[in-house]
Amino acid sequence: MDHESVKQLIHVRSDQDKYVNEHGVLRGVYFTQVKDYRPNSKNLFKCRNTEQYVPFENINDDFCDCDDGTDEPSTSACPMGTFYCDTQFPKSSINSIPSGKLNDGICDCCDGSDEWLLVNNHKLQTAIMTVDEGIDITKAGDRGVLKRIIKEGEGTDTPGAGCQVTVHYTGTLLDGSKFDSSKDRNEPFEFNLGKGTVIKAWDIGVATMKKGEVCVLTCAPEYAYGAQGSPPKIPPNSTLQFEIEMINWKAEDLSPAKNKGILRHIIEQGSGSDYPNDGSQVTVELEGKYGDKVFDTRTVTFTLGEGTEHNVCEGIERALEKFLKDEKSRLIIQPKYAFKSEGNKELGVPPNTPVEYLVKLLSFEKAKESWSMDGDEKLEQAKLVKEKGTDYFKGNKYLLAIKKYKKVVSLVEDMPEDTSESEENKSQAKELLISAHLNLALVHLKASPPHHYEAKDHATKALKLDEKNVKGLFRRGQALLGIGEAERAMEDFRAIVEMEPENKAAAKQVLLCRNTLQKQKQREKQMYANMFDKFAKHDTQVEKERAEAEVDVIGEKVGEWGKGEGEWTDEQRDRKPTDFEKENPNILLLDKDGQFENM
Structure with a gap:
């Protein structure tokens, strides 16, 4: 029997019933399978479960061309055909029914999608169409x-x-x-x-x-x-x-303390799953403004972590570590993470000014993570970073120098105790670690204003690795002197003089500590003397005021009834003497106010 003859024997649905939506999705095709119901380059359809190919126009024409019936997903034309309920996963015996049960007036699918023509006078097209919308x-x-x-x-x-x-x-x-x-x-x-x-x-x-x-x-x-x-x-x-x-x-708060210092509004989502890290080479588009004034429009390439060399503020650098490639975001940055109290004269940004940037990450080349390096690589990288930090220090770029020296520490701090490392690598790592902490102490002392506590901490860390390190003792002594601990500072400077009697700088600091301590003692002595004088004057004044407040207990008239302090009241006069008074008639008693009752 030819194709047309079969179609005459089988109910053929109208074009209206044979719904095809704007996406070209056919009724009866589960939407995750749509890709399987597309024509190939030769306008052919590949049967789902066989290697057969049929003309695409034969889909849903009420005639089985595929042996598995998959060319008729929404008809009862194929005796072996299967219909997949729209709300269920396909290819499940529980979630599919024989095509012969379609539009038979009985709902076999829990969502009713097998009865799209008419069920209880209610068309169910809406639910089915929505799946494909x-x-x-x-x-x-x-x-x-x-x-x-x-x-x-x-x-x-x-x-x-x-x-x-x-x-x-x-x-x-x-x-x-x-x-x-x-x-x-x-x-x-x-x-x-x-x-x-x-x-x-x-x-x-x-x-x-x-x-x-x-x-x-x-x-x-x-x-x-x-x-x-x-x-x-x-x-x-x-x-x-x-x-x-x-x-x-x-907005997402990207500031370290979550104090709204760096807020991000994503405008265009990025791609991929990787983010730049410290040391990455990044290329970004920037547009910066404060208020209505645009002060910065450019495309710039720089090393992440060294943005200040290119007038890129800290807030942008921190945010870029959370950017995907091609992401475009608006950043609202408070002064602490922007250009701080100094502002930026080159860009024309006043001091203490919040700024807003449109930032797009065009590309980046990620720096190698330390965990992926072996010992030799870490040492090599640490030496390069240390050299860069020293260059920044010589150029009075202290913040950048601090970043680099801290990077050295992070690269090698675990190596001296790593049993898998060679003794040579351990020794080099220890030297680099001591040097980095000493340099950090020095940079913190040179900063304006000096960071005495940070300098003390890094010098102490260096001394834990080398307790007789002269530079460590000297820099810790300077830091201690800066925070007012002259006595402890003098101990460090004396330790240097004991090791190096000719060290004039340390000897000079010992004298400075002595003078500082003497001045402290003089200030304390003067402070205590002033305190004693103040207390003495206060006591004298109190005594004077008390004396002036005392009344003449002999003749002054006080009290509501005009009785004098030296006069007996009727109550006192009529009171019977106590046993004590009877036995001791010559002893004068005091009243509740400390006055002699019978004066």
Whole structure:
């Protein structure tokens, strides 16, 4: 029997019934399988389970061309054909039915997708069509998350990973049954985007939303609750739909102390999964402004960690360590991480000024991580970094010098105790470590104002590795003297003189410490003398005021009734003497105010 004869014997659906949406997706095709229902370069369709190829126009024509019937996914034309329910994963005996059960008036699929023509006078096209609506926003292009915008949002900004997002949402199954809604609770939902605290589809979809936007996300099970579902409301392998309203979000805080010193608003998402690290060569587009004034527009290449050499502030460098390639973000940077109290005369930025930058990471070449280096590589890198730090120190670029010397420490600090290293490498690492700590102590002393506590700490670390190191003792002594601990400082300088009697610099510092201690004692002596004088004057004044306040106990009239202090009251006069008074008539008694009662 030829093709046309068979079609006359089998009910042929109308073009309206044979629904093909704007994406070219055919009814009865599960949306994750759409890619399998595309024509190849020869306009042929490959049967799903066999090696057969048939003309693509024969799909859903009510005639079986494939032995497995996969060219007729939504008809009952093939006796062996299988229909996959729309809300279930394909190729499961539980989630699929024989094609012969389609449109037979009985729902075999839990979502009713096998009865799209008419069931109880209610067309079920809406639920089926919704599965195929929207734009695929997955990186894999597997249509696992489809987005359909209901209401456009404001501006161009979208939230990025780390932002605290506030939304309203309503979640439904494909049959329209609602399983959750923040609106019903009248309580917006907040979560941290991109941290895996919500289903994958949300982290993907919400990141594309603008403020005020309302959209519908259709989420395949693998992007939602998977094979387990979320009983009792969400069955296993459920495709879900969420209507989401973006209320607002708080920018991601990239500052070390999380004090809003560096805020990031992602404008264009980056690509890949790698980030620049300290020492990376980066190329970025910059546009900086404060208020309405644009002060910096350029493309610049520099080594991350040395941005100040190119008028790139600390806030940008810290932020770039969180950028993916091609990411474009707006950074709001407070003075502490911008150009500080000095400002930037070259760029025209006043002191203590917050700045805003548009930054795009065009490319970067990542520096090798220390954990991936062997001992020889670490030593070689540490020597190069130390040399660079010394160059910065000689150029009075102390902050950059500090960064480099700290890098030396991080590279070799574990090597002296590493049993897997050779003795030669251990020895070199120890020397580099001592040198780096000594240099850090020196740079901190040279800074303006000096960082005495930091200098003391680094000198002490050097001395733990070499307790008789003269430079370590001298620099710690200077730091101690700077924080007012002259006695401890003198101990360090004396230790140097004992080892090197001809060390004039140390001997001079010993004298300086003695003079400082003498001055301290004089100040203390004067302070205590002033305190004693003050106390003596205070006591004299108090005594004088008390004497002036005393009354004449003989003749002064006081009291409510005009009785004198020296007069007996009627109560006293009529009081019977006590036993003590009877036995001792010549002893005068004091009253409650310390006065003689019978004066």
